[in-house]
Amino acid sequence: MARIAFERLAHGYPGSGQYALKPMDMVWEDAGAYALLGPSGCGKTTLLNIVSGLLRPSEGRVLFDGADVTALPPERRNVAQVFQFPVVYDTMTVRENLAFPLRNRGIAARAANARVEHVAGLLGLARDLDRRARNLGADEKQKISLGRGLVRDDVAAILFDEPLTVIDPHLKWELRSRLKELHRQVPVTMIYVTHDQTEALTFADRVVVMSEGEVVQVGTPEALFDRPAHTFVGHFIGSPGMNLLPCAVAGREAVLEGGHRIALPRAYPALTGRIELGIRPEFATLARDGLPVALQRIEDLGRRRIARLELGGRPFAATLPEGMGVPPEPRLALDPARLHIYADGRLAEGEA
Numbered sequence: 036m037a038r039i040a041f042e043r044l045a046h047g048y049p050g051s052g053q054y055a056l057k058p059m060d061m062v063w064e065d066a067g068a069y070a071l072l073g074p075s076g077c078g079k080t081t082l083l084n085i086v087s088g089l090l091r092p093s094e095g096r097v098l099f100d101g102a103d104v105t106a107l108p109p110e111r112r113n114v115a116q117v118f119q120f121p122v123v124y125d126t127m128t129v130r131e132n133l134a135f136p137l138r139n140r141g142i143a144a145r146a147a148n149a150r151v152e153h154v155a156g157l158l159g160l161a162r163d164l165d166r167r168a169r170n171l172g173a174d175e176k177q178k179i180s181l182g183r184g185l186v187r188d189d190v191a192a193i194l195f196d197e198p199l200t201v202i203d204p205h206l207k208w209e210l211r212s213r214l215k216e217l218h219r220q221v222p223v224t225m226i227y228v229t230h231d232q233t234e235a236l237t238f239a240d241r242v243v244v245m246s247e248g249e250v251v252q253v254g255t256p257e258a259l260f261d262r263p264a265h266t267f268v269g270h271f272i273g274s275p276g277m278n279l280l281p282c283a284v285a286g287r288e289a290v291l292e293g294g295h296r297i298a299l300p301r302a303y304p305a306l307t308g309r310i311e312l313g314i315r316p317e318f319a320t321l322a323r324d325g326l327p328v329a330l331q332r333i334e335d336l337g338r339r340r341i342a343r344l345e346l347g348g349r350p351f352a353a354t355l356p357e358g359m360g361v362p363p364e365p366r367l368a369l370d371p372a373r374l375h376i377y378a379d380g381r382l383a384e385g386e387a
């Protein structure tokens with residue numbers, strides 16, 4: 036188990052002339068459950084490969100429990116890895132596959148077997164232990180890969196690279212919760228790479244959100260929802276994401292492009308750059324009083340209904356309160372405590 040620290044870490048692939056990972060300092064606490072979340076090409080795999088030792092960063096250092104491992108190859112870092120596609124020995128039984136990483140380390144058979152049965156139970160593989168891996172489907176095989184990653188409790192960290200890609204959609208939610216449960220029982224530092232916000236938010240205590248080679252926020256799922264530090268986080272997390280409207284801000288008031296004035300919960304100093312007002316659809320509701328809006332359509336998402344609106348010429352998503360019919364002259368009410376101001380994409384701090 037390890038605390039992983041990055042010092043002025045950055046990476047540019049040879050010949051590319053730019054950073055795939057921009058300079059950063061960060062600490063991942065021992066036994067934490069972290070997710071690296073971001074769209075394709077944002078640098079997740081680059082960062083993961085730097086942690087595993089597959090890639091040597093072009094700048095900066097990686098420390099495991101204070102020891103510099105930057106130049107160490109994967110086999111000397113004591114990390115377990117689970118990839119997108121199953122890595123299993125087809126001719127071995129499930130039990131033999133799961134025991135393999137333990138046998139390799141000379142763990143006694145009895146202790147190894149107890150551990151294998153425990154992990155198999157947690158992954159729902161207990162009844163398959165004596166079946167040959169080749170007779171299993173892709174889902175089961177990937178469970179074995181997960182199990183092989185999880186079976187050792189002496190590793191510095193377990194790295195998961197989009198491990199549910201090949202898993203059948205209806206099994207995904209089950210495995211997500213099982214992984215979370217496993218982390219509670221096996222307090223090892225776990226790093227989970229995904230572009231899927233549901234996977235990240237279910238699994239992680241802390242989510243590292245990346246965009247264009249940059250870590251834009253590290254926070255609990257609640258913090259990413261309540262206080263996105265960057266418009267990218269506001270937009271990327273949530274379904275639909277945060278509404279962002281260009282505006283001008285003076286003190287405690289925002290003026291939208293269409294001239295609407297909105298009272299703010301905090302006072303802002305003079306801001307420069309591109310200024311935007313952000314509010315999540317959950318905190319914007321159709322109401323009898325408020326800003327006049329044009330209603331375009333209602334989307335029924337099952338548990339809630341989203342009103343697609345136009346506000347000052349911009350698209351806007353709001354919640355249609357339960358039991359409310361579609362009002363003939365819709366108005367929009369914004370929860371003032373949930374309004375945020377962004378300058379050039381970054382959250383601006385106001386004063387209460």
Ligand SMILES: Nc1ncnc2c1ncn2[C@@H]1O[C@H](COP(=O)(O)OP(=O)(O)OP(=O)(O)O)[C@@H](O)[C@H]1O
Nearest residue numbers: 048051055073074075076077078079080081082230
């Ligand atoms: N071996 C390489 N040589 C040159 N450029 C690379 C290499 N690997 C990745 N890149 C570039 O570095 C950037 C980050 O890529 P990376 O694979 O880390 O992103 P990612 O978030 O993991 O994306 P994905 O989810 O698609 O794997 C991208 O612009 C990519 O094109």
